[in-house]
Amino acid sequence: MPEARNITIEVLRYDPDGDGPPYLQAFPIEFTDDMSVLQGLQQIKDFQDGSLTFRWSCRMAICGSCGMMIDGTPSLACRSFLRDYLPGPLRVEALAHFPIERDLVVDAGDFMAKLARIKPYIIPKEVKPLSAGEYLQTPEDLERYEQFSHCINCMLCYAACPQYGLDNKWLGPGVTALLHRYNSDSRDGAAGERMQLAHEPEGVWGCTAVGYCSEVCPKAVDPANAVNQNKTKSAVSFFARFLGGE
Amino acid sequence: MGRRTYTRPMDGWWLRNPFFVKYMARELTAVFVVLYALILLVGVMRLAEGRAPFEHWVANLQTGPAIAMHVGLLAVFLYHTLSWFQIMPKTMAPVIVAGMKVPACAITGAGLVASAIASIAVFVAFRMFAA
Numbered sequence: 317m318p319e320a321r322n323i324t325i326e327v328l329r330y331d332p333d334g335d336g337p338p339y340l341q342a343f344p345i346e347f348t349d350d351m352s353v354l355q356g357l358q359q360i361k362d363f364q365d366g367s368l369t370f371r372w373s374c375r376m377a378i379c380g381s382c383g384m385m386i387d388g389t390p391s392l393a394c395r396s397f398l399r400d401y402l403p404g405p406l407r408v409e410a411l412a413h414f415p416i417e418r419d420l421v422v423d424a425g426d427f428m429a430k431l432a433r434i435k436p437y438i439i440p441k442e443v444k445p446l447s448a449g450e451y452l453q454t455p456e457d458l459e460r461y462e463q464f465s466h467c468i469n470c471m472l473c474y475a476a477c478p479q480y481g482l483d484n485k486w487l488g489p490g491v492t493a494l495l496h497r498y499n500s501d502s503r504d505g506a507a508g509e510r511m512q513l514a515h516e517p518e519g520v521w522g523c524t525a526v527g528y529c530s531e532v533c534p535k536a537v538d539p540a541n542a543v544n545q546n547k548t549k550s551a552v553s554f555f556a557r558f559l560g561g562e
Numbered sequence: 563m564g565r566r567t568y569t570r571p572m573d574g575w576w577l578r579n580p581f582f583v584k585y586m587a588r589e590l591t592a593v594f595v596v597l598y599a600l601i602l603l604v605g606v607m608r609l610a611e612g613r614a615p616f617e618h619w620v621a622n623l624q625t626g627p628a629i630a631m632h633v634g635l636l637a638v639f640l641y642h643t644l645s646w647f648q649i650m651p652k653t654m655a656p657v658i659v660a661g662m663k664v665p666a667c668a669i670t671g672a673g674l675v676a677s678a679i680a681s682i683a684v685f686v687a688f689r690m691f692a693a
Contacts, residue, residue: 330568332565332567333566338568388578389579415567415568416569416570417567423567478572478575478576478582481572481575482575526581526585527652528581528585530652540652540653541654544652544654545654545655548654
């Protein structure tokens with residue numbers, strides 16, 4: 317049996333049915349070295365306060381549900397271990413820059429609406445009948461977008477982006493990384509349409525290259541790179557108009 | 563919907579995380595780069611006016627306070643250079659050499675080496691010109 321230790325988790329609580337602002341509540345817990353912050357929160361919910369509200373699903377850093385601020389850093393609670401925050405206390409808050417719905421649950425509506433706008437699916441360059449077989453790609457074709465396809469929509473990059481916090485009209489890192497992922501796919505033919513969103517002032521130009529989005533990404537997607545590659549593309553396309561280009 | 567969500571204020575956001583402090587420092591150093599470019603521009607204008615005005619401009623830069631300013635600016639510009647090349651890999655399309663993506667640290671390192679060589683070249687050229 318692993319040895320049990322103690323740590324205190326301070327949770328930023330928020331009750332939308334009350335009339336006050338969020339407040340911190342401390343929960344001392346016993347934990348073992350193999351326990352994640354998510355398991356710590358589940359222990360609190362099961363044994364101390366059933367009203368504690370948070371999102372989670374897969375427990376293995378693939379569903380992207382349990383994003384939260386842990387000691388001020390956007391993190392997946394399932395991927396963060398309590399042992400790394402000793403002696404504590406560790407502070408857990410809802411993802412920064414999003415409106416809090418309740419406790420650790422944020423309103424992701426803005427992110428979801430932006431995601432839909434970029435059409436995050438392949439729109440084939442040429443529509444083939446099923447009988448014509450697969451749309452083939454070479455390993456080089458895959459290399460062009462693969463890294464950006466690892467995005468799990470966890471929104472940690474939005475919580476890491478102060479520009480999004482200051483003005484949430486900006487498309488943001490994650491959605492732009494997915495825009496880049498589909499535009500870079502050799503099977504896709506809708507890059508021109510998606511780039512219209514990138515060209516807007518609230519498109520790629522909302523980014524000031526803070527770069528923290530790429531630091532916190534649990535999947536090494538490097539959204540800052542996607543955004544800045546598209547700044548170049550957007551600028552080239554702007555000047556190409558004067559040269560009779562697109 | 564009638565939901566009462568809570569939006570947290572952004573006041574003092576750049577002090578919340580060391581990464582943001584470094585970012586703001588990088589942006590601030592750019593202001594000093596512009597100011598020093600203006601000082602150099604004045605030097606070019608004095609040079610166009612003739613030898614005496616240019617030497618007067620050089621003499622002004624050799625006073626105690628001007629040298630102290632340069633020492634301070636050197637530290638600022640070194641940080642600016644470092645932070646500039648640290649962010650560079652995030653701002654460019656992937657560089658593929660022999661089928662492999664060049665890692666970010668190699669791009670940053672190459673940039674720092676190139677800027678060191680350029681700085682030494684300018685310094686040597688100016689010393690030769692001044693001699």
